[in-house]
Amino acid sequence: xxxxxxxxxxxxxxxxxxxxxxxxxxxxxxxxxxxxxxxxxxxxxxxxxxxxxxxxxxxxxxxxxxxxxxxxxxxxxxxxxxxxxxxxxxxxxxxxxxxxxxxxxxxxxxxxxxxxxxxxxxxxxx
Numbered sequence: 001x002x003x004x005x006x007x008x009x010x011x012x013x014x015x016x017x018x019x020x021x022x023x024x025x026x027x028x029x030x031x032x033x034x035x036x037x038x039x040x041x042x043x044x045x046x047x048x049x050x051x052x053x054x055x056x057x058x059x060x061x062x063x064x065x066x067x068x069x070x071x072x073x074x075x076x077x078x079x080x081x082x083x084x085x086x087x088x089x090x091x092x093x094x095x096x097x098x099x100x101x102x103x104x105x106x107x108x109x110x111x112x113x114x115x116x117x118x119x120x121x122x123x124x125x126x
Contacts, residue, residue: 003117005021008122014085019079019120028073034050035049035096052101052102066084093120
C-alpha cells in the first residue's frame with residue numbers, strides 16, 4: 001500500500017489550496033483515511049478524516065468551515081480542500097490510511113494509521 005500526497009506550495013494568506021492523496025494497494029472505499037499536519041518544531045496533529053463509507057467526514061473544530069475532506073473512489077484519491085488559509089496553517093501535510101478494512105470510525109491518533117504518505121509542504125505567507 002502506498003500513499004502519495006501532493007498539491008502543496010507557497011500561497012498567500014486568504015488563498016485556497018486543495019491537497020490530493022493518491023492511494024494504491026487497497027481501495028479507499030474500504031478504509032478510513034486521515035489528514036495530519038506537522039508545523040516546524042511541533043507534533044503531528046490530526047486535521048480531519050473520511051470514513052470508508054464516504055458519508056462520515058469531519059475536521060477538528062478549529063478548522064471547521066475552512067477545511068473540507070472529500071474523495072473520488074474511482075481515482076482512489078482523497079482530497080483536503082483548504083480555504084482562507086492563514087500563516088499558522090503552514091506545515092507539512094500528511095495523508096494516512098488505516099490497515100484493516102471497514103474500521104469502526106476514523107482514527108484521530110497517529111497510531112490509528114498504518115500507512116502514510118510522504119507529506120506535502122504548505123507555506124502560507126502573510
